[in-house]
Amino acid sequence: MSDTRAPARWRAYALVAPALAVIALFFVFPLILSAVLAFRNAAGGLTWEHFAKAWDLYQKDLVFTIGIVLLSTVLIGVVAVAIAGYLTLGENKRAVAILRWLYRWPLFIPFIVTAQVMRTFLAKNGMLNHVLIGAGMIEPLQAQSMLDWRGIVVAFVWKQAPFVTLLLAGAMAAIDRQHIEAARNLGASRLRVLFEIILPQARRTLLVGLVLSFVTMLSVLSVPMMINPNSPTMLTVDIAYRINSHGDYAVANALCLMSLVLASFGAWFYLREAARKAAA
Amino acid sequence: MTGVARPGVKWGDTVARVVVIVLLAFAIFGPLANLALWGFAERWYFPNKLPQEFGFTFWARVFSPRGGALGSLWTSVAIACLTVVMTLGVAIPAGYALARLKLPARTFILLIFLLPQAVPNLPVYVNIARVFYELNLNGTILGVVLVHAAHGLVLAVWIASAAFAAIDVSLEEAARNMGASAWRCWTTVTLPIALPGLIASAIFVFLESLDEFTGTYFVGVPDVTTLPLLMFNASMGGNYQIASITAMLLLLPSIAFMLLVERFLKADVLAMIGR
Numbered sequence: 001m002s003d004t005r006a007p008a009r010w011r012a013y014a015l016v017a018p019a020l021a022v023i024a025l026f027f028v029f030p031l032i033l034s035a036v037l038a039f040r041n042a043a044g045g046l047t048w049e050h051f052a053k054a055w056d057l058y059q060k061d062l063v064f065t066i067g068i069v070l071l072s073t074v075l076i077g078v079v080a081v082a083i084a085g086y087l088t089l090g091e092n093k094r095a096v097a098i099l100r101w102l103y104r105w106p107l108f109i110p111f112i113v114t115a116q117v118m119r120t121f122l123a124k125n126g127m128l129n130h131v132l133i134g135a136g137m138i139e140p141l142q143a144q145s146m147l148d149w150r151g152i153v154v155a156f157v158w159k160q161a162p163f164v165t166l167l168l169a170g171a172m173a174a175i176d177r178q179h180i181e182a183a184r185n186l187g188a189s190r191l192r193v194l195f196e197i198i199l200p201q202a203r204r205t206l207l208v209g210l211v212l213s214f215v216t217m218l219s220v221l222s223v224p225m226m227i228n229p230n231s232p233t234m235l236t237v238d239i240a241y242r243i244n245s246h247g248d249y250a251v252a253n254a255l256c257l258m259s260l261v262l263a264s265f266g267a268w269f270y271l272r273e274a275a276r277k278a279a280a
Numbered sequence: 281m282t283g284v285a286r287p288g289v290k291w292g293d294t295v296a297r298v299v300v301i302v303l304l305a306f307a308i309f310g311p312l313a314n315l316a317l318w319g320f321a322e323r324w325y326f327p328n329k330l331p332q333e334f335g336f337t338f339w340a341r342v343f344s345p346r347g348g349a350l351g352s353l354w355t356s357v358a359i360a361c362l363t364v365v366m367t368l369g370v371a372i373p374a375g376y377a378l379a380r381l382k383l384p385a386r387t388f389i390l391l392i393f394l395l396p397q398a399v400p401n402l403p404v405y406v407n408i409a410r411v412f413y414e415l416n417l418n419g420t421i422l423g424v425v426l427v428h429a430a431h432g433l434v435l436a437v438w439i440a441s442a443a444f445a446a447i448d449v450s451l452e453e454a455a456r457n458m459g460a461s462a463w464r465c466w467t468t469v470t471l472p473i474a475l476p477g478l479i480a481s482a483i484f485v486f487l488e489s490l491d492e493f494t495g496t497y498f499v500g501v502p503d504v505t506t507l508p509l510l511m512f513n514a515s516m517g518g519n520y521q522i523a524s525i526t527a528m529l530l531l532l533p534s535i536a537f538m539l540l541v542e543r544f545l546k547a548d549v550l551a552m553i554g555r
Contacts, residue, residue: 008381008382009382009383009384011377011381012377012381012382012383013377013383015373015374015376015377015381016373016374016377016378016383016389018369018370018373018374019370019371019373019374019393019433019437020374020389020392021370022370022426022429022430022433023392023393023395023396023430023433025430026404026408026426026427026429026430027395027396027404027430027431028395029411030403030404030405030406030407030408030411031399031403031404031407033407033410033411034403034404034406034407037407092297095297095301098301099301099304102301102304102305102308103304103308104538105308105309105312105535105538106308107538108487108534108535108537108538109531109534109535110491110492110493110508110530110534111491111493112491112493112508112511112512112527112530113315113491113511113527113530113531113534115515116315116511116515116523116524116527117311117312117314117315117527118311119515119520120311120314120315120317120318120520120524121310121311121314121315125324125325125328126314127310127311127313127314127317128310130329131306131310134329158307158308158311211398212397212398215397215398215399215400218400219400219401219402219403219494220494221402221493221494221497222493222494222508222512226512226515226516236402239402239403239406240497240498243406243498249406249407249410252406253403253406253407256400256402256403256406256407257403259400259402259403260399260400260403263398263399263400266398267398267399275387275391
């Protein structure tokens with residue numbers, strides 16, 4: 001910066017450098033460290049033993065994690081398409097306005113608060129059971145706690161669906177209304193317009209939103225820890241357990257790498273879309 | 281909610297609409313109402329539908345010096361403010377360069393700033409805690425701020441870059457033509473126009489830091505207890521009243537921001553994000 005005769009390019013790099021340094025030191029470096037530690041044995045050589053041990057101890061949790069995250073992603077997609085679709089195509093102005101006001105409440109609520117909220121709501125003596133009993137839909141004796149895999153899925157969908165809906169509704173609103181009106185005039189039902197005209201054009205935004213949610217859910221610790229801490233549980237809880245109870249960074253990092261591989265499927269989609277958008 | 285509106289179906293449509301909206305409202309506000317009930321419950325045992333006794337005893341306990349809520353609140357706010365200062369300090373120059381200067385690897389650099397969003401953060405927190413432990417940064421405010429800043433940079437850089445990209449360059453050129461120095465042009469033209477976007481990114485970073493749990497859980501132990509950690513400890517210890525009250529304290533800024541976000545993030549800036 002001090003030398004104004006230096007090419008403008010170097011000035012630009014100098015302005016970006018501090019931010020890049022923060023990411024490199026406090027994000028990229030620990031990430032590489034994770035990969036190194038997962039493969040290094042006590043003597044400093046290359047080994048697969050940590051993965052073998054992680055697989056031995058936690059294969060059930062790996063399957064559990066994949067199942068939960070995939071199911072949640074699908075449900076988030078369904079909810080987001082339903083709400084964003086109605087916001088775009090709904091003909092009752094009042095219903096659309098109410099929906100628009102309603103759906104975004106969980107948007108900025110942190111995961112840890114979501115976990116606490118669901119811990120009380122879905123418990124055996126939680127409000128959900130009381131309302132179901134009050135409505136005569138279940139008998140008091142049938143009341144059961146949902147604080148297991150179902151609780152995690154509910155918490156994830158509750159927290160992430162508004163985020164994907166927000167992105168998707170924005171993308172849908174940007175679509176040329178003439179396409180929609182033309183199809184409606186030709187007699188296409190609203191469902192058909194949604195799935196054959198609107199969704200294909202907003203597909204990319206939906207994909208990005210779902211991938212971001214997928215990756216986020218893979219690394220949330222508070223929700224599984226507070227809703228379903230006992231086995232089988234999610235890999236994040238196992239990682240925290242390996243470190244806090246055993247100081248076992250090797251197996252913890254092997255588990256970390258497993259979740260990174262899972263995320264990389266999603267991240268690959270995401271970065272490809274982002275690169276395509278940035279290039280456009 | 282069928283597509284075709286025949287006269288006979290109309291009434292059924294209205295009923296279906298009301299039912300769906302009521303169910304959705306319950307799904308969203310039910311859990312929050314349950315939290316509020318716990319916050320004001322003195323005694324609440326199964327199978328009572330509502331607390332047997334309401335009151336403020338636990339609020340007094342949370343805010344008493346031994347309850348730790350005020351201490352945690354200040355720790356959280358201090359960490360969040362320092363994170364904002366540090367993040368914006370590096371994000372504003374970076375955002376300006378990405379938006380306005382010629383950077384050959386621009387797309388690649390924007391993608392690097394996306395990493396913390398596209399990669400699970402837990403491996404990073406776990407290993408940074410290990411490194412910080414050796415540097416004696418574990419359990420310090422600085423350590424927590426550094427971790428929060430790395431994560432907050434994504435939004436900050438992207439929003440700052442969008443805010444600068446949305447400025448009409450001819451305004452700056454006019455100022456320079458009338459003899460303003462580069463610095464004067466920056467402080468009196470560029471910065472004031474970009475300010476709402478920058479404030480929005482500051483608020484995002486502040487909230488992210490305030491709500492952050494996992495990084496603090498690994499890096500902050502044992503000495504830094506932020507509000508989310510206090511809530512977590514109370515909840516795991518089975519004290520639902522204290523956990524719910526702390527959760528409500530965390531909810532307030534989040535909901536306030538949700539209602540305000542559109543005031544700061546104008547459509548022209550939003551449209552430039554990621555460009």
